[in-house]
Structures are given as C-alpha cells and as structure tokens.
Amino acid sequence: MELDFIRWLREHVPSHPRAPLGLSDDAAIVSLAGQSNVILTIDTLTDGVDFRVGVDDPRRIGRQALAANLSDLAAMAARPLAAVISLVLPRDDTGASLKLAKELYEGLLPLAQEYDVAIAGGDTNTFDGPLVISVAALGQPTGRGPLTRSGGKPGDWLLVTGSLGGSILGHMFDFTPRVLEAIVLHERYELHAAIDISDGLALDASRLAAESGCGAMIFTNDVPIAAAAYQLADQEAAANREAAALMHALSDGQDFELLFAATPETAQTILRDSPLECAITHVGELATEPGLWQQHGAGQRQPLAPIGWRH
Ligand SMILES: [Mg+2]
Structure with a gap:
C-alpha cells in the first residue's frame, strides 16, 4: 500500500518553492529567507477521541488535522510556511486504508493551498489500531516577533x-x-x-x-x-x-x-x-x-x- 500511496502523493501534493525537494528524499528542505526564528508546532489526532472514522467524512478529518496546527500558529501570530504529515492507518487488505489516506489528503490539500502551506513531507504506516494523524507545521513570526501567552498584565x-x-x-x-x-x-x-x-x-x-x-x-x-x-x-x-x-x-x-x-x-x-x-x-x-x-x-x-x- 505504501508505494501506491507515495506515488499518489507525488501526483497530488503540489510542488512549492519553499520545499524545493518535494517528497523525494529522506527529509525535507524548507527554504527560509532571512529568518532568525521559526515557530514549530505538532498536533496528533486519534480516531475515537478527536473524530470518528466511519461517521465523519475523512476529508473533514484531514482538513481538521491541518487547521488545528494553523490555529496554533495563529495563536503566536505566525504565518504558516510548511507542514509534514504522519498517518498511521488501520491495517487492512481491502484497499480501504488507501482510500482513507487519499481522502484525508483531499480534505487537507485545499486548506494548505488556501494558506500557502508547503506540504514538505510525511510518513505513512499501518497497524492494528485506529487512525492516528499527526501534523507538524512551521511558521514565521511577523516583524513584531511571536505573540506568546506570557505577556498579559493585570488590568488587560x-x-x-x-x-x-x-x-x-x-x-x-x-x-x-x-x-x-x-x-x-x-x-x-x-x-x-x-x-x-x-x-x-x-x-x-x-x-x-x-x-x-x-x-x-x-x-x-x-x-x-x-x-x-x-x-x-x-x-x-x-x-x-x-x-x-x-x-x-x-x-x-x-x-x-x-x-x-x-x-x-x-x-x-x-x-x-x-x-x-x-x-x-x-x-x-x-x-x-x-x-x-x-x-x-x-x-x-x-x-x-x-x-x-x-x-
Ligand atoms: Mg493551542
């Protein structure tokens, strides 16, 4: 399944100048122009906890997984740059997992495009358990630097x-x-x-x-x-x-x-x-x-x- 899926990914994940290698190598290169800080975040969503496979549309689940990361970048007032995606799919021999994986991406890719996020790489595995989807995203602070939780003052x-x-x-x-x-x-x-x-x-x-x-x-x-x-x-x-x-x-x-x-x-x-x-x-x-x-x-x-x- 993994080879099929990687082939599918290469056809469907658009190339992005910020991730010049595409999905070809062992790790991704992310080009950052003149950055002193980057913002990095990761979120893991699990079937049965954050969504329900078989009830919720996998496209919505895929979108949600990336959107939750973008929300964390937003909390720091960071502009999203790139993301990597890890899927752990339920093992099966019927092609259902491949279909699930594709549909997750079909939900996620339009959001990536909307926010100009380079999908720089990822990993896919299967196991005897429920779907786990993990997204890590990289962001760039504005000229004012990152916003944090700690700067509040009494009276604010x-x-x-x-x-x-x-x-x-x-x-x-x-x-x-x-x-x-x-x-x-x-x-x-x-x-x-x-x-x-x-x-x-x-x-x-x-x-x-x-x-x-x-x-x-x-x-x-x-x-x-x-x-x-x-x-x-x-x-x-x-x-x-x-x-x-x-x-x-x-x-x-x-x-x-x-x-x-x-x-x-x-x-x-x-x-x-x-x-x-x-x-x-x-x-x-x-x-x-x-x-x-x-x-x-x-x-x-x-x-x-x-x-x-x-x-
Ligand atoms: Mg948060």
Whole structure:
C-alpha cells in the first residue's frame, strides 16, 4: 500500500518553492529567507477521541488535522510556511486504508493551498489500531516577533474572536483558523498575549492568565455564545437554556477562536476599529489575584472552575 500511496502523493501534493525537494528524499528542505526564528508546532489526532472514522467524512478529518496546527500558529501570530504529515492507518487488505489516506489528503490539500502551506513531507504506516494523524507545521513570526501567552498584565482586557460553544455540531471541522486575523491584529495593535481556544474558553483563559502570572475574570453575560451552543442546549432539553448554552461556550473544546489580551485603551481601539470580518468581543480581564473568576452582570465575582476539554 505504501508505494501506491507515495506515488499518489507525488501526483497530488503540489510542488512549492519553499520545499524545493518535494517528497523525494529522506527529509525535507524548507527554504527560509532571512529568518532568525521559526515557530514549530505538532498536533496528533486519534480516531475515537478527536473524530470518528466511519461517521465523519475523512476529508473533514484531514482538513481538521491541518487547521488545528494553523490555529496554533495563529495563536503566536505566525504565518504558516510548511507542514509534514504522519498517518498511521488501520491495517487492512481491502484497499480501504488507501482510500482513507487519499481522502484525508483531499480534505487537507485545499486548506494548505488556501494558506500557502508547503506540504514538505510525511510518513505513512499501518497497524492494528485506529487512525492516528499527526501534523507538524512551521511558521514565521511577523516583524513584531511571536505573540506568546506570557505577556498579559493585570488590568488587560481579554478579547475573543467569533463565537463559542457547540463545535461538535460541525464547527470543529469547518472552522477558520484565525491566522490572518491574528496577523492583522498583531501588526496593527500592541497585543500583550494570546492563545487559541482549543480546549474551552475557561480552561484556555486560565492557561493564558497563569503563563502571564495573573488571574482572569470572565464576564459571563458578555461571552459570545454560538448558535450551535443553543442548539445543543435544546437537544439536551436543558431546564435553563441560557445557562446550558453558556456552559457549552465556556467549556466546549475545538472552538479554535483567538483569545488575546491588551491594555483597556488598545482593546477599546480594536473594538472601535473592528478590523476583522469576524466579531471581536470583550469577555473579561486579567487580574492581579491568581485563579479564574466569573462575574455575572453587576453581581459579585465568584470562582470559576477551569472547565474544558482535557486530553
Ligand atoms: Mg493551542
């Protein structure tokens, strides 16, 4: 199977000037013009954990695997350059695995093209187990350097792109990695810190705050709740629809939106300028006191558990 698949890959993975060897050699060459830093990230997705083979379209799974990496690059405000892809396919003699592998790539390649990512190489194996797909991607910071989780300061406002919750209804596959959005924001405004929300707003806000040596407060009335979160609340026949949808927005994984911190002045300028096509919402602030807090309207602040998707 592997030879067939490599032949297929060579025909289908487009050549890219940044990866001059193509898929011909033992390792890839990635050409970087005048770079002092590169950003490197890897994500591994597993059947039964991150998606379900036989239920989810393999093209969507392939897209998701690359898009999750692009989202991590976005969190650092890095422009994607190249990626390598490792597939571990379930062993079979019927050709189903070859078909699966091709379909994964058919979902992944258009996204690579859209974001100008050179597919520089990869590896394919089979075993007596479920599909595992691992993507590593290389990115380039903007002239301002990489954005990190650690630069937040007490009093900073926390802003979030898009809306949150209910990603399991489809957003987890079809999301737009906020690469262009992050670059626009980072180039135009002085952002202090950022993270992509892969594991839930509450958990990822607590991670950003902890790396910044701060605490975080979430204004629960202001969380932008996705329509899908309400849909889930309806499916669950939740007694309190609003509270159930908010819980999804706080804790569902795979939103892949951007959460970032900036001074109140900068944040207000961003909100006034509204420089992105997607919404930007003020959802909270960083605090001196460590921990995660929530405030409901003008009510008292209360502790908020860092709920979210744990791997
Ligand atoms: Mg991340």
